[in-house]
Amino acid sequence: MKIKLSINKKKQELDILPGEKLLDVLRSRGYHSVKEGCREGNCGACVVLLDGKPVNSCLVFAAHCQERQITTLEGLGSPGSLHPLQEAFVQSGAIQCGYCTPGMILSSKALLDENPDPSDDEIEIALDGNLCRCTGYVQILEAVKKGAKLLKKVKKTGDKAGGK
Amino acid sequence: MSIDDYFIPRNVKDALLLLEKGEKGYYILSGGTSLAFSKPKGIKGIVDLSRSGLDYIKKQKDGIHIGAATPVSELIKNPLFSSYFGGVAKEAALNLATTPLRNLITIGGNVLRIYLWSNLPVLFLSLGARFKTASKNDDAFFEADEFFSSQPLPRLKNGRILKEIILPPDDKAAKGAFLKFSLTKTDFALLNVAAVLWIRKGKCTKARIAIGAASPLPMRLIKAEEVLTNAVLTQEVISTAAKVGAQSIKPLRDFRVSDDYKSRIAPALIESCLISAWKKFHKDNA
Numbered sequence: 319m320k321i322k323l324s325i326n327k328k329k330q331e332l333d334i335l336p337g338e339k340l341l342d343v344l345r346s347r348g349y350h351s352v353k354e355g356c357r358e359g360n361c362g363a364c365v366v367l368l369d370g371k372p373v374n375s376c377l378v379f380a381a382h383c384q385e386r387q388i389t390t391l392e393g394l395g396s397p398g399s400l401h402p403l404q405e406a407f408v409q410s411g412a413i414q415c416g417y418c419t420p421g422m423i424l425s426s427k428a429l430l431d432e433n434p435d436p437s438d439d440e441i442e443i444a445l446d447g448n449l450c451r452c453t454g455y456v457q458i459l460e461a462v463k464k465g466a467k468l469l470k471k472v473k474k475t476g477d478k479a480g481g482k
Numbered sequence: 483m484s485i486d487d488y489f490i491p492r493n494v495k496d497a498l499l500l501l502e503k504g505e506k507g508y509y510i511l512s513g514g515t516s517l518a519f520s521k522p523k524g525i526k527g528i529v530d531l532s533r534s535g536l537d538y539i540k541k542q543k544d545g546i547h548i549g550a551a552t553p554v555s556e557l558i559k560n561p562l563f564s565s566y567f568g569g570v571a572k573e574a575a576l577n578l579a580t581t582p583l584r585n586l587i588t589i590g591g592n593v594l595r596i597y598l599w600s601n602l603p604v605l606f607l608s609l610g611a612r613f614k615t616a617s618k619n620d621d622a623f624f625e626a627d628e629f630f631s632s633q634p635l636p637r638l639k640n641g642r643i644l645k646e647i648i649l650p651p652d653d654k655a656a657k658g659a660f661l662k663f664s665l666t667k668t669d670f671a672l673l674n675v676a677a678v679l680w681i682r683k684g685k686c687t688k689a690r691i692a693i694g695a696a697s698p699l700p701m702r703l704i705k706a707e708e709v710l711t712n713a714v715l716t717q718e719v720i721s722t723a724a725k726v727g728a729q730s731i732k733p734l735r736d737f738r739v740s741d742d743y744k745s746r747i748a749p750a751l752i753e754s755c756l757i758s759a760w761k762k763f764h765k766d767n768a
Contacts, residue, residue: 335485
């Protein structure tokens, strides 16, 4: 079957099987930031934004995304021009093996899009579906707070990299 | 999973027609998290209800109407629930799974397929919710006690779907609380309790308490409710009610804990939940 959807703001028509999961469809089309972890909705490695909200792409049928907008980490920044949240994760040392990082950053983005000044509790709730087995979360929480500051700065100055 | 067809009907009428056409081979997808896991035998097609007009929360005279395909996350985000019965619905939702899953799991889906650890059936039993179902020919309503007296999904298979959950109007004389006991915050409940207390002129005029993960289906703790009704609440009265409530359950063991362990934590969890609800009245008067 064919579906029309937007991936990282680009309109696309994809030929998929009705039972295919979004995770597999995205990875097979080269969106390798979307990681396969538990395939049970527990680890958050496969998190993408569906109409701006984080979801576990391993549990989403690709057909469900007909006429909807998907955001993966590829849609945020590029190696030469990092998104402020990516910059904050690097600066905070919030990345070790990096497997959880795409999901962490997308969940953080969804939070900060709705709530630019979250409390510690709100950050913890927003990231409760993203497991990290390396860093112990402290730097990740710091990175989200730093990202919030950088994003505010970007809004003021229009500097995409957050005044790097 | 071999599926031939995937439909996204734009209204309930079309969804019902598709289900009729597909007979037993078409499965409803609400949030899809259960269906993505399970591989139902003989599945031919999916009828995706996400755009059939069942994603809404409306405040009306007779209460709050929630479309069955509304994501659980709306119980947290929608301002209607921030103080509704002391915030009990928000507490139950925050204790359900994780943020990405709450954006997928729908309120209707969570109550139709009851797992041992499900939160929302316990919540809706404590609130006395009503459930509106629809078929091609008519609508039918179920009270929470009847709806949760057996697994709801098999009863709805013959061309009938859950359309709406209707919660009672907020009552400022009532406060509720929800507590989950689990190994981690996002883990499945080993036990969960929801309690709603109505206090007028210093006396508890009504109480509804429900417990989950103790038996295959959530259950009311009627005897504990009787202890509280018409009583002036004190720590002692609440402790007695919790003990009486815990005595009325025969917890099932599951692969994580024994039935004996559940029996021992039940009175403490029920008591903590009742105290949490009771304290909310004090906050209002502070």
